[in-house]
Amino acid sequence: MALEHAILVSLLEKPGSGYELARRFERSIGYFWTATHQQIYRVLGRMENDGLLAVRTVPQQGRPDKKEYSAADPGRAALAQWLHEPIEPESLRHDLAVKIRGAAFDDPASLIREVERHQQAHRDRLARYLAGELRDFTGPDAPAPLDAGQELQHVVLRGGIAQERMTIAWLDDVLATLHRLGRPAPPAADRA
Amino acid sequence: MALEHAILVSLLEKPGSGYELARRFERSIGYFWTATHQQIYRVLGRMENDGLLAVRTVPQQGRPDKKEYSAADPGRAALAQWLHEPIEPESLRHDLAVKIRGAAFDDPASLIREVERHQQAHRDRLARYLAGELRDFTGPDAPAPLDAGQELQHVVLRGGIAQERMTIAWLDDVLATLHRLGRPAPPAADRA
DNA sequence: TCCTGCTATGCAACTCGTTGCATAGACAAG
DNA sequence: CTTGTCTATGCAACGAGTTGCATAGCAGGA
Numbered sequence: 001m002a003l004e005h006a007i008l009v010s011l012l013e014k015p016g017s018g019y020e021l022a023r024r025f026e027r028s029i030g031y032f033w034t035a036t037h038q039q040i041y042r043v044l045g046r047m048e049n050d051g052l053l054a055v056r057t058v059p060q061q062g063r064p065d066k067k068e069y070s071a072a073d074p075g076r077a078a079l080a081q082w083l084h085e086p087i088e089p090e091s092l093r094h095d096l097a098v099k100i101r102g103a104a105f106d107d108p109a110s111l112i113r114e115v116e117r118h119q120q121a122h123r124d125r126l127a128r129y130l131a132g133e134l135r136d137f138t139g140p141d142a143p144a145p146l147d148a149g150q151e152l153q154h155v156v157l158r159g160g161i162a163q164e165r166m167t168i169a170w171l172d173d174v175l176a177t178l179h180r181l182g183r184p185a186p187p188a189a190d191r192a
Numbered sequence: 193m194a195l196e197h198a199i200l201v202s203l204l205e206k207p208g209s210g211y212e213l214a215r216r217f218e219r220s221i222g223y224f225w226t227a228t229h230q231q232i233y234r235v236l237g238r239m240e241n242d243g244l245l246a247v248r249t250v251p252q253q254g255r256p257d258k259k260e261y262s263a264a265d266p267g268r269a270a271l272a273q274w275l276h277e278p279i280e281p282e283s284l285r286h287d288l289a290v291k292i293r294g295a296a297f298d299d300p301a302s303l304i305r306e307v308e309r310h311q312q313a314h315r316d317r318l319a320r321y322l323a324g325e326l327r328d329f330t331g332p333d334a335p336a337p338l339d340a341g342q343e344l345q346h347v348v349l350r351g352g353i354a355q356e357r358m359t360i361a362w363l364d365d366v367l368a369t370l371h372r373l374g375r376p377a378p379p380a381a382d383r384a
Numbered sequence: 385t386c387c388t389g390c391t392a393t394g395c396a397a398c399t400c401g402t403t404g405c406a407t408a409g410a411c412a413a414g
Numbered sequence: 415c416t417t418g419t420c421t422a423t424g425c426a427a428c429g430a431g432t433t434g435c436a437t438a439g440c441a442g443g444a
Contacts (some may be wrong), residue, residue: 097224
Protein backbone atom coordinates (compact mmCIF):
# COMPACT_ATOMS: atom_id res chain seq x y z
CA MET A 1 0.00 0.00 0.00
CA ALA A 2 2.93 2.30 -0.65
CA LEU A 3 1.04 4.28 -3.29
CA GLU A 4 -0.73 6.05 -0.43
CA HIS A 5 2.61 6.93 1.10
CA ALA A 6 4.09 8.07 -2.18
CA ILE A 7 1.06 10.36 -2.60
CA LEU A 8 1.45 11.70 0.94
CA VAL A 9 5.12 12.49 0.33
CA SER A 10 4.31 14.23 -2.93
CA LEU A 11 1.48 16.27 -1.38
CA LEU A 12 3.70 17.27 1.54
CA GLU A 13 6.32 18.44 -0.92
CA LYS A 14 3.57 20.41 -2.68
CA PRO A 15 -0.25 20.21 -2.63
CA GLY A 16 -1.95 19.49 -5.94
CA SER A 17 -4.83 17.93 -7.84
CA GLY A 18 -5.12 14.34 -9.00
CA TYR A 19 -4.18 15.45 -12.46
CA GLU A 20 -1.07 17.25 -11.25
CA LEU A 21 -0.09 14.21 -9.19
CA ALA A 22 -0.45 12.01 -12.25
CA ARG A 23 2.00 14.25 -14.09
CA ARG A 24 4.44 14.21 -11.20
CA PHE A 25 4.27 10.42 -11.32
CA GLU A 26 5.44 10.66 -14.91
CA ARG A 27 8.36 12.83 -13.87
CA SER A 28 10.23 13.13 -10.58
CA ILE A 29 8.21 10.62 -8.55
CA GLY A 30 8.54 8.36 -11.57
CA TYR A 31 12.19 7.78 -10.61
CA PHE A 32 10.90 5.28 -8.08
CA TRP A 33 7.17 4.82 -8.44
CA THR A 34 4.66 4.69 -11.26
CA ALA A 35 0.90 5.12 -11.19
CA THR A 36 -1.83 5.95 -13.67
CA HIS A 37 -4.42 8.62 -13.11
CA GLN A 38 -7.09 6.02 -12.39
CA GLN A 39 -5.13 4.55 -9.53
CA ILE A 40 -4.38 8.01 -8.22
CA TYR A 41 -7.99 9.19 -8.34
CA ARG A 42 -9.25 6.05 -6.65
CA VAL A 43 -6.67 6.19 -3.86
CA LEU A 44 -7.18 9.95 -3.42
CA GLY A 45 -10.90 9.33 -2.97
CA ARG A 46 -10.29 6.67 -0.36
CA MET A 47 -7.71 8.73 1.47
CA GLU A 48 -10.02 11.73 1.57
CA ASN A 49 -12.74 9.46 2.90
CA ASP A 50 -10.38 8.23 5.60
CA GLY A 51 -9.55 11.78 6.60
CA LEU A 52 -5.90 11.59 5.57
CA LEU A 53 -6.24 14.43 3.09
CA ALA A 54 -7.84 17.86 2.98
CA VAL A 55 -9.52 19.01 -0.23
CA ARG A 56 -10.13 22.48 -1.59
CA THR A 57 -12.09 23.04 -4.79
CA VAL A 58 -10.30 25.61 -6.90
CA PRO A 59 -12.38 27.27 -9.63
CA GLN A 60 -10.40 28.06 -12.75
CA GLN A 61 -11.24 30.19 -15.72
CA GLY A 62 -11.33 28.44 -19.06
CA ARG A 63 -10.93 24.96 -17.63
CA PRO A 64 -12.67 22.56 -15.29
CA ASP A 65 -12.49 23.14 -11.55
CA LYS A 66 -9.77 21.23 -9.84
CA LYS A 67 -9.76 19.59 -6.45
CA GLU A 68 -6.56 20.53 -4.71
CA TYR A 69 -5.50 17.96 -2.16
CA SER A 70 -3.09 18.44 0.72
CA ALA A 71 -1.97 16.18 3.54
CA ALA A 72 -4.06 16.52 6.70
CA ASP A 73 -2.66 15.82 10.15
CA PRO A 74 -3.85 12.21 10.22
CA GLY A 75 -2.11 11.77 6.87
CA ARG A 76 1.15 13.14 8.26
CA ALA A 77 0.76 10.81 11.21
CA ALA A 78 0.11 7.80 8.97
CA LEU A 79 3.22 8.62 6.95
CA ALA A 80 5.33 9.04 10.09
CA GLN A 81 4.13 5.70 11.41
CA TRP A 82 4.96 3.94 8.15
CA LEU A 83 8.40 5.56 8.08
CA HIS A 84 9.15 3.92 11.41
CA GLU A 85 7.99 0.46 10.36
CA PRO A 86 10.54 -1.84 8.73
CA ILE A 87 9.72 -2.88 5.16
CA GLU A 88 10.89 -5.84 3.13
CA PRO A 89 13.59 -5.31 0.49
CA GLU A 90 11.92 -5.20 -2.90
CA SER A 91 11.15 -8.26 -4.95
CA LEU A 92 11.86 -7.87 -8.62
CA ARG A 93 9.81 -8.43 -11.73
CA HIS A 94 12.01 -8.37 -14.77
CA ASP A 95 10.19 -9.39 -17.95
CA LEU A 96 13.22 -8.95 -20.14
CA ALA A 97 15.21 -11.44 -18.04
CA VAL A 98 12.42 -13.98 -18.54
CA LYS A 99 12.72 -13.41 -22.27
CA ILE A 100 16.48 -13.80 -22.20
CA ARG A 101 16.29 -17.15 -20.47
CA GLY A 102 13.40 -18.13 -22.71
CA ALA A 103 15.50 -17.38 -25.77
CA ALA A 104 17.28 -20.71 -25.19
CA PHE A 105 14.10 -22.36 -26.50
CA ASP A 106 13.73 -20.05 -29.47
CA ASP A 107 16.27 -18.13 -31.51
CA PRO A 108 18.68 -16.10 -29.35
CA ALA A 109 19.58 -13.82 -32.26
CA SER A 110 15.98 -12.74 -32.75
CA LEU A 111 16.08 -11.11 -29.33
CA ILE A 112 18.84 -8.69 -30.26
CA ARG A 113 16.58 -5.98 -31.62
CA GLU A 114 14.30 -6.15 -28.60
CA VAL A 115 17.28 -5.79 -26.24
CA GLU A 116 18.59 -2.86 -28.26
CA ARG A 117 15.19 -1.20 -28.03
CA HIS A 118 15.19 -1.56 -24.25
CA GLN A 119 18.72 -0.24 -24.03
CA GLN A 120 17.70 2.83 -26.00
CA ALA A 121 14.75 3.40 -23.65
CA HIS A 122 17.14 3.28 -20.69
CA ARG A 123 19.53 5.68 -22.42
CA ASP A 124 16.63 8.08 -22.93
CA ARG A 125 15.62 7.76 -19.30
CA LEU A 126 19.20 8.38 -18.19
CA ALA A 127 19.34 11.52 -20.32
CA ARG A 128 16.13 12.80 -18.71
CA TYR A 129 17.46 12.08 -15.23
CA LEU A 130 20.74 13.84 -15.94
CA ALA A 131 18.91 16.86 -17.33
CA GLY A 132 16.74 16.97 -14.22
CA GLU A 133 19.79 16.72 -11.99
CA LEU A 134 21.44 19.63 -13.76
CA ARG A 135 18.27 21.72 -13.59
CA ASP A 136 17.38 21.05 -9.95
CA PHE A 137 20.56 20.18 -8.11
CA THR A 138 23.93 20.70 -9.78
CA GLY A 139 23.38 23.40 -12.43
CA PRO A 140 23.80 27.16 -12.12
CA ASP A 141 20.04 27.70 -11.65
CA ALA A 142 19.82 25.26 -8.74
CA PRO A 143 19.42 26.62 -5.20
CA ALA A 144 22.88 27.20 -3.73
CA PRO A 145 22.72 25.36 -0.39
CA LEU A 146 20.18 22.58 -0.75
CA ASP A 147 17.82 22.00 2.14
CA ALA A 148 17.29 18.53 3.60
CA GLY A 149 14.31 17.76 1.37
CA GLN A 150 16.31 18.65 -1.76
CA GLU A 151 19.32 16.65 -0.58
CA LEU A 152 17.07 13.61 -0.17
CA GLN A 153 15.43 14.14 -3.55
CA HIS A 154 18.91 14.37 -5.05
CA VAL A 155 20.15 11.14 -3.49
CA VAL A 156 17.07 9.31 -4.77
CA LEU A 157 17.71 10.72 -8.23
CA ARG A 158 21.34 9.57 -8.03
CA GLY A 159 19.91 6.11 -7.35
CA GLY A 160 17.85 6.31 -10.53
CA ILE A 161 20.91 7.43 -12.48
CA ALA A 162 23.01 4.57 -11.09
CA GLN A 163 20.21 2.13 -11.93
CA GLU A 164 20.04 3.27 -15.55
CA ARG A 165 23.82 3.24 -16.02
CA MET A 166 24.03 -0.27 -14.57
CA THR A 167 21.19 -1.48 -16.79
CA ILE A 168 22.71 0.00 -19.95
CA ALA A 169 26.05 -1.68 -19.18
CA TRP A 170 24.36 -5.00 -18.43
CA LEU A 171 22.43 -4.87 -21.69
CA ASP A 172 25.79 -4.45 -23.48
CA ASP A 173 26.80 -7.69 -21.80
CA VAL A 174 23.52 -9.33 -22.90
CA LEU A 175 24.00 -8.15 -26.48
CA ALA A 176 27.58 -9.46 -26.57
CA THR A 177 26.31 -12.82 -25.30
CA LEU A 178 23.52 -12.98 -27.86
CA HIS A 179 25.94 -12.12 -30.68
CA ARG A 180 28.38 -14.77 -29.46
CA LEU A 181 25.62 -17.41 -29.41
CA GLY A 182 24.43 -16.38 -32.84
CA ARG A 183 27.79 -17.02 -34.49
CA PRO A 184 29.30 -20.47 -33.76
CA ALA A 185 26.41 -22.95 -34.16
CA PRO A 186 23.26 -21.31 -35.57
CA PRO A 187 20.34 -22.80 -33.54
CA ALA A 188 22.52 -24.33 -30.83
CA ALA A 189 20.16 -24.41 -27.88
CA ASP A 190 16.94 -25.69 -29.39
CA ARG A 191 16.42 -29.29 -28.38
CA ALA A 192 12.76 -29.79 -29.28
CA MET B 193 0.85 -12.04 -17.50
CA ALA B 194 4.56 -12.84 -17.49
CA LEU B 195 4.24 -15.31 -14.62
CA GLU B 196 2.90 -17.80 -17.17
CA HIS B 197 5.95 -17.25 -19.32
CA ALA B 198 8.36 -17.51 -16.41
CA ILE B 199 6.73 -20.85 -15.53
CA LEU B 200 6.98 -22.06 -19.13
CA VAL B 201 10.68 -21.19 -19.25
CA SER B 202 11.31 -22.96 -15.97
CA LEU B 203 9.38 -26.08 -17.03
CA LEU B 204 11.22 -26.18 -20.36
CA GLU B 205 14.50 -26.01 -18.47
CA LYS B 206 13.23 -28.89 -16.29
CA PRO B 207 9.75 -30.33 -15.61
CA GLY B 208 8.58 -30.23 -12.02
CA SER B 209 5.71 -29.95 -9.55
CA GLY B 210 4.14 -26.77 -8.22
CA TYR B 211 6.10 -27.19 -5.05
CA GLU B 212 9.40 -27.56 -6.90
CA LEU B 213 8.59 -24.52 -9.00
CA ALA B 214 7.90 -22.53 -5.84
CA ARG B 215 11.37 -23.42 -4.58
CA ARG B 216 12.98 -22.49 -7.88
CA PHE B 217 11.25 -19.14 -7.59
CA GLU B 218 13.04 -18.69 -4.27
CA ARG B 219 16.36 -19.46 -5.94
CA SER B 220 17.52 -19.12 -9.51
CA ILE B 221 14.30 -17.77 -11.02
CA GLY B 222 14.19 -15.42 -8.05
CA TYR B 223 16.98 -13.38 -9.70
CA PHE B 224 14.31 -11.81 -11.84
CA TRP B 225 10.87 -12.96 -10.74
CA THR B 226 9.12 -13.80 -7.50
CA ALA B 227 5.96 -15.79 -6.87
CA THR B 228 4.35 -17.56 -3.95
CA HIS B 229 3.09 -21.11 -4.09
CA GLN B 230 -0.53 -19.91 -4.19
CA GLN B 231 0.07 -17.89 -7.32
CA ILE B 232 1.95 -20.77 -8.89
CA TYR B 233 -0.73 -23.37 -8.15
CA ARG B 234 -3.48 -21.14 -9.44
CA VAL B 235 -1.67 -20.32 -12.67
CA LEU B 236 -0.60 -23.96 -13.16
CA GLY B 237 -4.26 -24.99 -12.87
CA ARG B 238 -5.32 -22.42 -15.44
CA MET B 239 -2.49 -23.29 -17.81
CA GLU B 240 -3.29 -27.01 -17.57
CA ASN B 241 -6.91 -26.18 -18.29
CA ASP B 242 -5.84 -24.17 -21.34
CA GLY B 243 -3.78 -27.09 -22.61
CA LEU B 244 -0.45 -25.30 -22.28
CA LEU B 245 0.93 -27.91 -19.88
CA ALA B 246 0.98 -31.69 -19.59
CA VAL B 247 0.59 -33.29 -16.16
CA ARG B 248 1.78 -36.63 -14.83
CA THR B 249 0.88 -37.80 -11.31
CA VAL B 250 3.97 -39.26 -9.67
CA PRO B 251 3.33 -41.51 -6.63
CA GLN B 252 6.00 -41.21 -3.95
CA GLN B 253 6.70 -43.32 -0.88
CA GLY B 254 6.49 -41.61 2.47
CA ARG B 255 5.16 -38.36 1.05
CA PRO B 256 2.15 -37.09 -0.87
CA ASP B 257 1.85 -37.72 -4.59
CA LYS B 258 3.13 -34.91 -6.75
CA LYS B 259 1.79 -33.60 -10.03
CA GLU B 260 4.70 -33.18 -12.38
CA TYR B 261 4.07 -30.53 -15.00
CA SER B 262 5.87 -30.11 -18.30
CA ALA B 263 5.38 -27.70 -21.18
CA ALA B 264 3.09 -29.03 -23.91
CA ASP B 265 3.37 -27.95 -27.54
CA PRO B 266 0.78 -25.17 -27.25
CA GLY B 267 2.78 -23.90 -24.27
CA ARG B 268 5.98 -23.81 -26.30
CA ALA B 269 4.09 -22.01 -29.03
CA ALA B 270 2.64 -19.46 -26.59
CA LEU B 271 6.14 -18.78 -25.23
CA ALA B 272 7.59 -18.42 -28.72
CA GLN B 273 4.86 -15.97 -29.65
CA TRP B 274 5.46 -13.87 -26.53
CA LEU B 275 9.21 -13.86 -27.19
CA HIS B 276 8.56 -12.21 -30.54
CA GLU B 277 6.26 -9.52 -29.14
CA PRO B 278 7.87 -6.30 -27.92
CA ILE B 279 7.37 -5.52 -24.23
CA GLU B 280 7.56 -2.26 -22.34
CA PRO B 281 10.68 -1.50 -20.28
CA GLU B 282 9.89 -2.15 -16.63
CA SER B 283 8.34 0.40 -14.37
CA LEU B 284 9.80 0.52 -10.91
CA ARG B 285 8.31 0.27 -7.46
CA HIS B 286 10.87 1.28 -4.89
CA ASP B 287 9.41 1.55 -1.39
CA LEU B 288 12.71 2.52 0.19
CA ALA B 289 13.03 5.52 -2.12
CA VAL B 290 9.57 6.67 -1.00
CA LYS B 291 10.77 6.42 2.57
CA ILE B 292 13.94 8.36 1.82
CA ARG B 293 12.04 11.25 0.30
CA GLY B 294 9.49 11.00 3.09
CA ALA B 295 12.25 11.36 5.66
CA ALA B 296 12.31 15.08 4.89
CA PHE B 297 9.03 15.28 6.85
CA ASP B 298 10.24 13.17 9.73
CA ASP B 299 13.69 12.58 11.18
CA PRO B 300 16.27 11.67 8.50
CA ALA B 301 18.60 10.11 11.11
CA SER B 302 15.94 7.62 12.22
CA LEU B 303 16.07 6.05 8.76
CA ILE B 304 19.71 5.05 9.06
CA ARG B 305 19.12 1.69 10.71
CA GLU B 306 16.44 0.77 8.17
CA VAL B 307 18.78 1.61 5.29
CA GLU B 308 21.57 -0.41 6.90
CA ARG B 309 19.20 -3.35 7.24
CA HIS B 310 18.34 -3.17 3.56
CA GLN B 311 21.98 -2.90 2.62
CA GLN B 312 22.74 -6.04 4.62
CA ALA B 313 19.90 -7.89 2.85
CA HIS B 314 21.42 -6.89 -0.49
CA ARG B 315 24.89 -7.99 0.66
CA ASP B 316 23.40 -11.38 1.58
CA ARG B 317 21.69 -11.65 -1.77
CA LEU B 318 24.92 -10.74 -3.56
CA ALA B 319 26.77 -13.45 -1.62
CA ARG B 320 24.15 -16.03 -2.67
CA TYR B 321 24.37 -14.95 -6.29
CA LEU B 322 28.18 -15.13 -6.29
CA ALA B 323 28.09 -18.59 -4.68
CA GLY B 324 25.61 -19.73 -7.34
CA GLU B 325 27.79 -18.32 -10.10
CA LEU B 326 30.82 -20.20 -8.80
CA ARG B 327 28.83 -23.42 -8.46
CA ASP B 328 27.08 -23.34 -11.81
CA PHE B 329 29.20 -21.30 -14.20
CA THR B 330 32.72 -20.27 -13.21
CA GLY B 331 33.87 -22.82 -10.60
CA PRO B 332 35.80 -26.09 -11.16
CA ASP B 333 32.58 -28.18 -10.93
CA ALA B 334 30.80 -26.17 -13.63
CA PRO B 335 30.34 -27.72 -17.07
CA ALA B 336 33.39 -26.87 -19.21
CA PRO B 337 31.83 -25.43 -22.38
CA LEU B 338 28.49 -23.93 -21.42
CA ASP B 339 25.60 -24.53 -23.77
CA ALA B 340 23.40 -21.68 -24.98
CA GLY B 341 20.86 -22.14 -22.20
CA GLN B 342 23.58 -21.96 -19.56
CA GLU B 343 25.19 -18.94 -21.19
CA LEU B 344 21.84 -17.16 -21.05
CA GLN B 345 21.24 -18.18 -17.44
CA HIS B 346 24.69 -16.85 -16.65
CA VAL B 347 24.15 -13.46 -18.27
CA VAL B 348 20.88 -13.07 -16.36
CA LEU B 349 22.70 -13.93 -13.14
CA ARG B 350 25.40 -11.38 -13.99
CA GLY B 351 22.56 -8.85 -14.23
CA GLY B 352 21.42 -9.78 -10.73
CA ILE B 353 24.97 -9.42 -9.45
CA ALA B 354 25.36 -6.00 -11.08
CA GLN B 355 22.02 -4.93 -9.65
CA GLU B 356 23.02 -5.88 -6.09
CA ARG B 357 26.45 -4.25 -6.35
CA MET B 358 24.90 -1.05 -7.67
CA THR B 359 22.29 -1.03 -4.90
CA ILE B 360 24.86 -1.61 -2.15
CA ALA B 361 26.96 1.28 -3.46
CA TRP B 362 23.93 3.56 -3.73
CA LEU B 363 22.89 2.77 -0.17
CA ASP B 364 26.38 3.87 0.92
CA ASP B 365 25.60 7.16 -0.78
CA VAL B 366 22.22 7.31 0.98
CA LEU B 367 23.81 6.59 4.36
CA ALA B 368 26.45 9.29 3.84
CA THR B 369 23.67 11.75 2.96
CA LEU B 370 21.61 10.83 6.02
CA HIS B 371 24.64 11.17 8.30
CA ARG B 372 25.48 14.54 6.75
CA LEU B 373 21.90 15.77 7.32
CA GLY B 374 21.92 14.44 10.87
CA ARG B 375 24.92 16.54 11.91
CA PRO B 376 24.61 20.26 11.10
CA ALA B 377 21.06 21.21 12.10
CA PRO B 378 19.22 18.35 13.87
CA PRO B 379 15.62 18.44 12.49
CA ALA B 380 16.37 20.73 9.59
CA ALA B 381 13.66 19.82 7.13
CA ASP B 382 10.55 19.64 9.28
CA ARG B 383 8.33 22.57 8.56
CA ALA B 384 5.05 21.49 10.19
C1' DT C 385 5.08 -36.57 23.83
C1' DC C 386 4.53 -32.56 21.75
C1' DC C 387 6.03 -29.21 18.74
C1' DT C 388 8.23 -27.74 14.81
C1' DG C 389 9.33 -28.15 10.08
C1' DC C 390 9.22 -30.30 5.52
C1' DT C 391 6.77 -32.08 1.42
C1' DA C 392 2.63 -31.31 -1.22
C1' DT C 393 -1.75 -29.31 -2.62
C1' DG C 394 -5.36 -26.08 -2.61
C1' DC C 395 -9.64 -22.54 -1.45
C1' DA C 396 -11.49 -17.93 -0.21
C1' DA C 397 -11.28 -13.24 0.40
C1' DC C 398 -9.06 -9.33 -0.30
C1' DT C 399 -6.18 -5.45 -2.18
C1' DC C 400 -3.55 -3.59 -5.91
C1' DG C 401 -2.90 -2.40 -10.59
C1' DT C 402 -4.42 -2.24 -15.58
C1' DT C 403 -7.46 -1.35 -19.50
C1' DG C 404 -11.24 0.49 -21.68
C1' DC C 405 -14.55 3.74 -21.64
C1' DA C 406 -17.17 8.20 -20.58
C1' DT C 407 -17.84 13.13 -19.68
C1' DA C 408 -16.96 17.97 -20.64
C1' DG C 409 -15.25 22.65 -21.67
C1' DA C 410 -11.42 25.35 -23.98
C1' DC C 411 -8.29 26.10 -27.55
C1' DA C 412 -5.58 25.54 -31.82
C1' DA C 413 -4.82 23.65 -36.40
C1' DG C 414 -6.51 22.30 -40.69
C1' DC D 415 -16.52 23.66 -38.85
C1' DT D 416 -14.54 19.74 -37.52
C1' DT D 417 -10.96 17.27 -35.53
C1' DG D 418 -7.59 16.70 -32.23
C1' DT D 419 -5.30 17.90 -27.92
C1' DC D 420 -5.13 19.45 -23.21
C1' DT D 421 -7.08 19.98 -18.63
C1' DA D 422 -9.77 17.51 -15.26
C1' DT D 423 -12.49 13.83 -13.22
C1' DG D 424 -14.32 9.37 -12.75
C1' DC D 425 -16.76 4.25 -13.33
C1' DA D 426 -16.64 -0.74 -14.42
C1' DA D 427 -14.49 -4.92 -15.24
C1' DC D 428 -10.74 -7.59 -15.09
C1' DG D 429 -6.26 -9.67 -13.97
C1' DA D 430 -2.37 -9.99 -10.78
C1' DG D 431 -0.66 -10.57 -6.31
C1' DT D 432 -1.18 -11.15 -1.08
C1' DT D 433 -2.80 -13.16 3.22
C1' DG D 434 -4.98 -16.38 5.92
C1' DC D 435 -6.45 -20.74 6.36
C1' DA D 436 -6.95 -25.98 5.70
C1' DT D 437 -5.39 -30.74 4.96
C1' DA D 438 -2.15 -34.58 5.74
C1' DG D 439 1.71 -37.77 6.54
C1' DC D 440 6.46 -38.10 8.02
C1' DA D 441 10.87 -36.90 10.46
C1' DG D 442 13.55 -34.98 14.11
C1' DG D 443 14.50 -32.57 18.32
C1' DA D 444 13.17 -30.75 23.20
